[in-house]
Amino acid sequence: MSISSTSTSSTAANAEQNLPKIQPGHNVLVRQPNGDVRSIKVDRDSIVTVGRLGSFYANELIGQPYGFSYEMVNKQLKILPVRTLEEVEDTDATNELINDGEFVQPLTLDEIQTLKQSGVHASEIIKRQIEQHANYSLKTEYSKDKYKKRKEAKYSKSFITIEPTMHNVCDYWFNKDQNRIRDIRPDTLSQMLAMANIQPGGRYLAVDDASGLVAAAILERMGGSGTLLTVCDTDSPPAYPVVANMNLPTEMVQSVLKSLNWATSEQDYVSVHAPVEVPVDEIRSDRQKTRLRKRKVAHELLENTREELFGGEFEALMVASQYEPSGIIDRLVPYLAGSASIVVHSPHSQVSST
Template sequence: MDNQYVFIVLPSSNIKVVKLQKDTTVSLGKFGTFHTNDIIGKPFGHSYEIYDRDKIKVIRNVAFYEVDDSGANNQETIDDPSKQKLSYQDIEQLKKDGMEGQDIIKKVIESHSSFDKKTEYSKAKYIKRKESKFSRVFTPVRPTLYSVWEYFFAKNPSKIRDMRIDTLSQMLTISNARAYAKLLVVDDTQGLLITGVMERLGGSYGIVLGIHDGEYHNYDIVRYMNFSKKVNDSLMVLSWQQIFKEESPFNYQDESKLSQKDLKFYLRKKANYEKVQEARKILWKGGFDGLLVASQYQPESILDTLVPYLAGSRPIIIYHINREVLVNTCVHMRISGKFLNPQLTESWLREYQVLPGRTHPSMSTSGGGGYLLQATYTSTIT
């Protein structure tokens, strides 16, 4: 996994995105540092503990705390700092003495005068809190569509237009994204939707044509997936301007007469021009198998521009966080007579905490998953 992105799960449950490169050092802030050579080539999912400043060792990855309910309760347990005999200065001294994180946690637990009075569930939560402060254990995780979504949704959901994973999965399913498909995608979610489609296509077994705003696309999420060249080659892009405006012809030159510096610039410019021309030909040829939209622009104008390039009886799926926007689009579809059975649905998801003996709905969750408008395009309806 040299020169690839990896998600590092920290003891605090926060996630750090790292691009691993040989012979470099990665800093995890207060948790310490490690050398990339120590984990490159190792399996994902192993947990490592940092010791002696920058050395690491594999430890057992405990997914859950095994908790047996003893019947105790917290009725007489008071959360009082005075019950902790170890002071902040004592703990700092233990760190300076080189004591490892797990040993510090044991010391903290042993010095808590009322720890034994807690319920088993309270003990597990207490240990978890102390691990987030003193543990130096980290876990490299392979980037997947779910883990990438989870990272961006927790960090800044507005960048992916507040799209939840259940909404994304519905879009991919309804659009029938699969190998050998040719799909049109209007994506303003930093490439989250594009990434899902590319993963479904599985490489050069299809084409995904992304329509973006501005001169350059902002499909930042795609790079985190470590796709192979075969998968990356399935993506083609066009800006709205390149659809409507004819570019001036490229000035082809004799490459043998160019200097090495000018030749490098010329070849890059030539490749970009030919890529755009190829994408335009594919778009104008039409026959696309579906249209997926998650955009800031009015859906009606997007439909009027791109629907003519779809083959008959093909799905259209549009996402928006606001219902009113899609209500107007649904009316537009019904009036036009080119769309079969437009349906507006709301995405809804309840997240559960699943732990041994402690399965219940999460205490906090997103307020809404946005809305989906789906229909089938057919030019035969009159």
């Protein structure tokens, strides 16, 4: 059976249309030539800076599928073609150990800087270095590829966009600052979700001192249906930076995620906030009326969340905290349903208790 080029191109076009695309306001992961991954915010009509690589217009990325390779050219982005096997050079190189000192690399730093300032493309600089490298032809294929990649990491202004899936975001944070996420690796996180049996429509408790990594993973699994109640240290709703990295729709988070701090999760807690009800004759301005209305909404939200916690019957508890885990479990286990799962992560093989 033969396949026409028309049908092949049509299939490829349809596949590209089904790929996740970058939208305004998205946080996007980008891999630089040296292998480092950064997170950038893509807002419409803005300029995005990617470290030493430079800047580009954000609109260039909006609407494009994740996974493409780009090169910056005067704040514009050029899509780079995928490298094919045919582009790999063939050679009779030996396994001889080659010294890459200055005596085989006559292109000086001043000459390289002059080329960069004159607008010469990175590939041209690398090509000239290769041409003037006395022993380049003696290198093995592995050494040649390693040499090129090292030079590309140094001079290239290219990057690859990475879709911020839970695995990719967890891997990004683990390499960036693993202490911020309690040393949770992507494989560990997947095991935690499986053991807690997180599903859409469920009701779950979480203690997340991992920058929102656990909360983000649960929210993604729930798909906007159910209840996730987190208990934390902060007086206001916690800032979960990992949740922001996931680009979850606002309504998907707001309809599911609720939070209390340890004080408000106490049964005998008494609010010490300013009164929410004030006699009408004491209201002196619209600004005061607006402030009272917001205060009342916040108070009602707090009381409703407390009632939901005390109502219990939660299906699982997930913990990734700096605190001693047995105290957390003793505090929250009364609110779990029968046969509920309890999953506790610790970066230590043995958790000490006092």
